[in-house]
Amino acid sequence: MADVAGITREELQLAARNHGMPLEALRYDVTPSGLHYLLIHYDIPQIDADAWRLHVGGLVARPLSLSLSDLRQRSTVTRSVTLECAGNGRALLAPRPLSQPWLLEAVGNAEWTGVPLRDVLEEAGVEPSIAELVFTGFDRGVEGEIEQAYERSLSIAESMREDVLLAFAMNGEALPPQHGAPLRLIVPGWYGMTSVKWLSRITAVGEEFGGYQMATSYRFRSDPAEVGEAVTRVRPRSLMIPPGIPEFLTRSRVLDAGTHEVRGRAWSGLGAIERVEFSDDGGGTWSDGRLDAPHRDSTAWRGWSIEWSASPGERVLCCRATDSTGATQPLEPGWNVGGYANNAVQRVTVTVRG
Numbered sequence: 001m002a003d004v005a006g007i008t009r010e011e012l013q014l015a016a017r018n019h020g021m022p023l024e025a026l027r028y029d030v031t032p033s034g035l036h037y038l039l040i041h042y043d044i045p046q047i048d049a050d051a052w053r054l055h056v057g058g059l060v061a062r063p064l065s066l067s068l069s070d071l072r073q074r075s076t077v078t079r080s081v082t083l084e085c086a087g088n089g090r091a092l093l094a095p096r097p098l099s100q101p102w103l104l105e106a107v108g109n110a111e112w113t114g115v116p117l118r119d120v121l122e123e124a125g126v127e128p129s130i131a132e133l134v135f136t137g138f139d140r141g142v143e144g145e146i147e148q149a150y151e152r153s154l155s156i157a158e159s160m161r162e163d164v165l166l167a168f169a170m171n172g173e174a175l176p177p178q179h180g181a182p183l184r185l186i187v188p189g190w191y192g193m194t195s196v197k198w199l200s201r202i203t204a205v206g207e208e209f210g211g212y213q214m215a216t217s218y219r220f221r222s223d224p225a226e227v228g229e230a231v232t233r234v235r236p237r238s239l240m241i242p243p244g245i246p247e248f249l250t251r252s253r254v255l256d257a258g259t260h261e262v263r264g265r266a267w268s269g270l271g272a273i274e275r276v277e278f279s280d281d282g283g284g285t286w287s288d289g290r291l292d293a294p295h296r297d298s299t300a301w302r303g304w305s306i307e308w309s310a311s312p313g314e315r316v317l318c319c320r321a322t323d324s325t326g327a328t329q330p331l332e333p334g335w336n337v338g339g340y341a342n343n344a345v346q347r348v349t350v351t352v353r354g
C-alpha cells in the first residue's frame with residue numbers, strides 16, 4: 001500500500017464519521033445497510049418525516065408539494081444500484097488531497113425503492129426552456145468559506161432517464177437517517193455526490209447552476225486555479241475480497257499455499273463490465289477471471305472470481321476491470337487537486353505459507 005503517513009487530525013475526524021464498506025462485505029450482492037459506505041459533508045439533519053414535504057418548483061407549469069405518503073401511493077420501483085464516492089482511492093494519491101481520506105472502501109450496492117423522478121417531473125410539467133434540475137438537501141454547512149445547503153444539479157436529459165429514482169427505502173426498509181431519510185435522489189452510473197440525500201426541493205432552472213458543489217467542488221483540476229471538467233460518471237473498477245486472514249495492525253494477509261477461489265465485484269458507470277483480470281505479481285502478468293451472470297439490474301455491480309494457485313512467498317494481488325467502452329483501470333493513479341475518480345488497480349499484499 002502507498003504510504004499514507006502524516007494523516008491529519010481533520011482527516012481522521014472525517015474518516016471516523018464517514019465509514020467505508022469492509023472489503024469482505026463484497027461477498028454480499030446486496031450490501032447490508034449498516035455495511036454500506038457513508039459520506040456526509042455536514043451533519044445528518046433533523047427532519048420531521050410527518051411534516052416534511054418535497055417542493056417541486058421553478059420552471060414548471062404546476063408546482064408540487066408532496067408528502068411522503070403522496071409519494072408512497074404512486075407506482076414505485078425497486079432497483080439495485082452500486083454507489084461509489086468520487087473520492088474513493090483519494091488517500092492513495094501522492095501528494096494526498098486533504099479531504100475524506102478514502103482508501104478503496106467507499107462503495108456499496110443497495111436495493112433502492114422509490115418513485116421514478118421522471119414521473120414527478122412529468123406531473124409538474126417542466127417548461128421547454130428548462131436546462132437543469134437543482135436538488136437541494138436539508139443539510140447545511142460551511143465549505144470553501146461559503147455557507148450553503150448541500151445542492152447539486154443534473155441536466156434535464158439525465159433527470160428524465162427511467163432509472164433515476166426519488167428513493168424512500170433502502171434494502172426494503174425506510175431510509176435510515178444517515179442515508180438521506182425521508183427521501184433522496186439516486187442517479188445510477190454517476191459518482192455518489194450526485195445522489196442528493198435529505199431532499200427538500202427540486203427546482204427547474206433555465207441555465208447551468210453554479211452552486212459550490214457544481215462549479216467549485218467535484219471538478220478535475222491539475223491546478224486549483226483551473227476551471228476543470230466536471231466529475232460525472234463512475235470509471236470502471238474491480239475489487240477483490242482480500243483472501244486469507246489479516247494481520248491486525250497492518251491488515252496484510254496470510255494464507256496457505258494451494259488453490260484458492262478469489263472473488264470480487266466490478267462496476268462502471270460508462271458501460272457494462274466485460275472483463276476482469278487478476279494478477280499475483282503486482283500487475284506483471286494477468287489472467288482472465290470468470291464473470292458471474294450479468295445482474296438483473298444493469299445499474300448494479302457484477303461478480304467475478306478466479307481459481308488462484310498460490311505458491312509460497314510474498315505476493316501482490318491485483319485485479320483490473322474493463323467495460324464495454326474499452327475503458328480500463330490504470331496501474332498507477334492519475335492525480336488531481338480534489339483527489340477524484342482514482343480507479344487505479346487494487347493491490348493486496350499476501351504472504352503465502354509453504
Ligand SMILES: Nc1nc2c(c(=O)[nH]1)N[C@H]1C(S)=C(S)[C@@H](COP(=O)(O)O)O[C@H]1N2
Pocket residue numbers: 036037038039040041042083084085086136137138139150178179180191192193194195196197198
Ligand atoms: N444532502 C446531501 N446529499 C449527499 C451528500 C451530502 O453530504 N449531503 N453526500 C454525497 C456524497 S459525496 C456521496 S458519495 C453520497 C453518499 O451516499 P451514502 O452515504 O448513502 O452512501 O451521498 C451524496 N449525497
Ligand SMILES: [Mo]
Pocket residue numbers: 039084085086087192193
Ligand atoms: Mo462522495
